[in-house]
Amino acid sequence: MTSQFKSWLAFAAIAIVSGTAVAASLDLGRIFGAGKDLATAATGMDEKDEIAVGREVAGRTLGAAPLVADPALQAYVNRVGRWVASQTERPDLPWHFGVIDSAAINAFAAPGGYVLITRGLYEILDSEAQLAGVLGHEIGHIVQRHHIAVMQKSAAISAGAQLAQARDRSYLVNNMIGTGAEVFARGLDKSAEFEADQIGVVLAARAGYSPFGLVEVLHKLSARGGEDASLALLFKTHPHPGERLTQLGQALAPRAAALPSGKEPPIRSVSAAVPPPAAARPVPAEGARALQQEEASPAPRPAGKSGLAIDPGSVLRGIFGR
Amino acid sequence: MNPMLLSCLILAMLAAAAPAAAQRVTLERESPLYAEPRLDASQVTQLSQGASGEVIGKQGGWLNLKTPGGTGWLFSFNVRFPSQNAGGSEAGSGSALGRVFSPRLNVTSTIGIRGLDEEDLKQASFNAGQMKLLDDYATSKQTAEERSRAAGLAPVKVDYLDAKK
Numbered sequence: 001m002t003s004q005f006k007s008w009l010a011f012a013a014i015a016i017v018s019g020t021a022v023a024a025s026l027d028l029g030r031i032f033g034a035g036k037d038l039a040t041a042a043t044g045m046d047e048k049d050e051i052a053v054g055r056e057v058a059g060r061t062l063g064a065a066p067l068v069a070d071p072a073l074q075a076y077v078n079r080v081g082r083w084v085a086s087q088t089e090r091p092d093l094p095w096h097f098g099v100i101d102s103a104a105i106n107a108f109a110a111p112g113g114y115v116l117i118t119r120g121l122y123e124i125l126d127s128e129a130q131l132a133g134v135l136g137h138e139i140g141h142i143v144q145r146h147h148i149a150v151m152q153k154s155a156a157i158s159a160g161a162q163l164a165q166a167r168d169r170s171y172l173v174n175n176m177i178g179t180g181a182e183v184f185a186r187g188l189d190k191s192a193e194f195e196a197d198q199i200g201v202v203l204a205a206r207a208g209y210s211p212f213g214l215v216e217v218l219h220k221l222s223a224r225g226g227e228d229a230s231l232a233l234l235f236k237t238h239p240h241p242g243e244r245l246t247q248l249g250q251a252l253a254p255r256a257a258a259l260p261s262g263k264e265p266p267i268r269s270v271s272a273a274v275p276p277p278a279a280a281r282p283v284p285a286e287g288a289r290a291l292q293q294e295e296a297s298p299a300p301r302p303a304g305k306s307g308l309a310i311d312p313g314s315v316l317r318g319i320f321g322r
Numbered sequence: 323m324n325p326m327l328l329s330c331l332i333l334a335m336l337a338a339a340a341p342a343a344a345q346r347v348t349l350e351r352e353s354p355l356y357a358e359p360r361l362d363a364s365q366v367t368q369l370s371q372g373a374s375g376e377v378i379g380k381q382g383g384w385l386n387l388k389t390p391g392g393t394g395w396l397f398s399f400n401v402r403f404p405s406q407n408a409g410g411s412e413a414g415s416g417s418a419l420g421r422v423f424s425p426r427l428n429v430t431s432t433i434g435i436r437g438l439d440e441e442d443l444k445q446a447s448f449n450a451g452q453m454k455l456l457d458d459y460a461t462s463k464q465t466a467e468e469r470s471r472a473a474g475l476a477p478v479k480v481d482y483l484d485a486k487k
Contacts, residue, residue, distance in 0.1 A: 075459055245350070253397070256397055
């Protein structure tokens with residue numbers, strides 16, 4: 001599970017199930033009993049459900065940040081992303097790719113094949129191989145169903161899935177999203193991110209690109225870390241790109257010599273006719289103070305009235321699906 | 323092609339690709355420095371963790387590094403670049419890292435900029451029009467393959483790094 005997907009679910013949950021009683025009110029121990037295989041209870045979610053959840057989350061995210069108004073750019077990113085996705089075990093998902101109009105450096109994977117990358121991240125890339133690596137990382141999350149895996153570990157989610165045995169699919173979707181938020185707000189294991197990095201490298205190589213595009217992007221992110229307040233926060237609460245480089249390097253070292261060198265085509269630029277991201281605005285002094293305060297007092301995540309705990313600022317923290 | 327001419331061409335290409343100013347990097351883990359960007363090339367020297375050198379070129383995943391013990395090649399994941407000193411302005415364009423990895427000007431600075439924050443997302447509602455656009459931009463598997471192959475990309479069989487997958 002990606003923490004950015006966590007973030008997405010968190011905000012989607014607010015929008016969708018705000019004020020409704022969710023799993024927090026259920027006595028999960030009584031429902032499932034100790035030792036019951038919770039994962040089994042969650043397997044009611046098939047691929048169609050996965051896509052429905054992802055579509056809802058993607059559509060709401062587009063409500064926050066629309067696609068960059070550059071059809072040629074969007075077609076280009078879809079061509080690259082679809083080609084990389086075709087190198088996976090899930091080549092026939094309804095893969096969608098989009099560049100969204102935000103200056104934040106981020107990328108998102110929602111279940112079922114929805115991948116969005118911010119213009120802020122896109123514009124620090126300088127080769128198609130780097131783009132392939134970034135998209136490959138997100139694709140890796142979706143192919144491995146990291147989000148679903150976390151749902152399956154969660155008793156709350158399992159409760160949602162069991163409720164979802166009701167025939168109404170939208171009811172299922174709402175419950176998956178709603179009950180997902182609480183567990184997703186708690187921080188997730190880093191292994192999914194490290195795994196997605198390794199997958200991204202391999203998928204790019206399979207698609208004929210240099211396998212090292214993602215490594216280069218991680219270098220860029222790692223070097224930016226100390227500079228940007230919002231990225232500093234991101235790095236504080238998630239694996240630092242340097243740590244990801246270390247993990248990826250350890251995995252790559254024994255294989256690097258055997259990997260194909262691949263191609264590094266130039267990346268398409270955003271059309272000059274498109275104005276800068278609408279969301280590109282300086283952080284007000286107040287906002288900067290708030291970030292510092294948040295940093296100074298980590299971890300308190302009081303449950304809201306809806307029973308959903310939201311991780312403040314978590315949306316900004318995701319890089320490559322984190 | 324005449325080997326001499328080829329050498330000259332390669333040197334010219336390397337010179338063109340070399341950063342305008344050398345970027346100092348630090349070894350994250352010990353690594354041999356190879357005479358060429360191949361693991362079967364001869365070893366120039368063995369660099370220990372914490373050693374440093376100047377990046378004078380890049381080729382695929384390899385960096386060309388100038389060190390006190392000699393000049394050679396190593397995989398980029400073995401080193402770390404220092405934090406950029408952007409001074410709050412254009413983060414990518416002026417940086418030495420940008421000169422290594424990015425011949426292209428990075429036009430968007432994110433220093434002091436935030437976008438798409440939690441409030442934006444909380445207040446967002448499903449945008450059917452944008453979703454329609456996202457659907458319209460999607461490419462079929464076949465079309466993506468045709469266009470990728472036309473761009474010179476061919477699929478390669480590569481196992482996952484972790485054989486268990």
